[in-house]
Amino acid sequence: MSFTLEAGQVVGLMGDNGAGKSTLVKMIAGNFRPSEGTMRLEGKEIVMHRPVEARQHGIEIVHQDLALCNNLTAAANVFLGRELRRGIGPLKVLDYKTMYRRAGEIFKELKSETRPRDLVKQMSGGQRQAVAIARTMLSEAKIVLMDEPTAAISVRQVAEVLNLIRELRDRGIAVVLISHRMPDVFTVADRVIVMRRGRKVADKAIAASSPEEVTGLITGAIEQV
Numbered sequence: 001m002s003f004t005l006e007a008g009q010v011v012g013l014m015g016d017n018g019a020g021k022s023t024l025v026k027m028i029a030g031n032f033r034p035s036e037g038t039m040r041l042e043g044k045e046i047v048m049h050r051p052v053e054a055r056q057h058g059i060e061i062v063h064q065d066l067a068l069c070n071n072l073t074a075a076a077n078v079f080l081g082r083e084l085r086r087g088i089g090p091l092k093v094l095d096y097k098t099m100y101r102r103a104g105e106i107f108k109e110l111k112s113e114t115r116p117r118d119l120v121k122q123m124s125g126g127q128r129q130a131v132a133i134a135r136t137m138l139s140e141a142k143i144v145l146m147d148e149p150t151a152a153i154s155v156r157q158v159a160e161v162l163n164l165i166r167e168l169r170d171r172g173i174a175v176v177l178i179s180h181r182m183p184d185v186f187t188v189a190d191r192v193i194v195m196r197r198g199r200k201v202a203d204k205a206i207a208a209s210s211p212e213e214v215t216g217l218i219t220g221a222i223e224q225v
């Protein structure tokens with residue numbers, strides 16, 4: 001499949017279980033090597049061997065299973081693998097103070113009520129999403145890939161997560177939103193891409209489509225548009 005992402009645009013990526021959505025975003029995030037084809041970022045071809053390389057390009061992913069550490073605080077999860085240190089040489093220690101402060105700022109920017117010192121294991125699904133999304137804002141992300149961020153949370157929390165997506169979009173980030181939930185995609189996305197059995201069967205403006213058409217494309221009742 002071939003497609004383009006635009007800065008400040010939300011693309012809904014839809015398709016049935018096993019259609020290849022997660023596999024596709026994992027390739028963009030450097031988790032999987034594509035067996036063929038090319039990826040370009042701002043016109044330049046990029047080749048990634050590891051997720052850290054995707055991050056260096058400004059590509060961040062929120063995985064389907066979130067991949068958070070339940071026994072740690074919100075702030076520690078935001079900085080997981082990118083911990084701040086202070087001091088010099090062998091005397092370097094983790095700079096918790098700055099990490100708590102910076103995490104607090106990011107939650108505020110996202111208009112999330114999450115508190116940096118709260119333990120993730122005590123959080124609701126929506127709050128966990130906020131922590132995972134805050135992780136993507138540590139560096140200057142250009143692309144944020146979100147795999148089913150609203151699958152396992154309550155109605156009220158869905159609205160919060162959709163707001164977080166709008167915050168990312170308003171910062172000029174290109175967002176890919178994988179979702180099975182038609183209302184989410186039709187509320188927040190500018191474009192919808194539908195995959196079926198590993199192929200793209202539709203790529204169009206939300207305003208030019210409808211939930212009925214997308215359902216037909218997902219199931220195969222409609223071949224391709």
Ligand SMILES: Nc1ncnc2c1ncn2[C@@H]1O[C@H](COP(=O)(O)OP(=O)(O)OP(=O)(O)O)[C@@H](O)[C@H]1O
Pocket residue numbers: 015016017018019020021022023024
């Ligand atoms: N390199 C590969 N070659 C062949 N099959 C693959 C390869 N990589 C992944 N698959 C298969 O492709 C399918 C796509 O899975 P994927 O997790 O991407 O689906 P999904 O659209 O995210 O589904 P869900 O909605 O259930 O999360 C899976 O059956 C997976 O085992």
Ligand SMILES: [Mg+2]
Pocket residue numbers: 021022023064147
């Ligand atoms: Mg998936």
